[in-house]
Amino acid sequence: MDQIVGADVRLEPDVEWDGTCLLVWADTGRGRVRCDIPRDTIHALPPFSDAIGREILRDRAEIVERMRPVLLRRIARGGHDVIRIDPEDL
Numbered sequence: 001m002d003q004i005v006g007a008d009v010r011l012e013p014d015v016e017w018d019g020t021c022l023l024v025w026a027d028t029g030r031g032r033v034r035c036d037i038p039r040d041t042i043h044a045l046p047p048f049s050d051a052i053g054r055e056i057l058r059d060r061a062e063i064v065e066r067m068r069p070v071l072l073r074r075i076a077r078g079g080h081d082v083i084r085i086d087p088e089d090l
């Protein structure tokens with residue numbers, strides 16, 4: 001399987017927060033990948049270690065931008081329509 005290069009991936013600007021997980025879609029040029037970032041992963045990301053729901057909602061674009069390298073690395077592995085970023089992935 002071909003590797004997906006980071007430059008070929010576009011994270012869509014609409015980021016959803018459902019109270020437990022951030023959801024962002026990535027367009028790889030070959031399809032879309034759903035990226036889930038759960039609250040415990042967000043809490044492992046400085047300075048969001050004690051962020052409450054409304055703060056995560058407010059700062060969701062910044063959180064995704066800080067997670068961008070991890071997201072791109074996981075997407076580059078390929079073969080998945082859905083990825084979940086866990087604290088140990090940081």
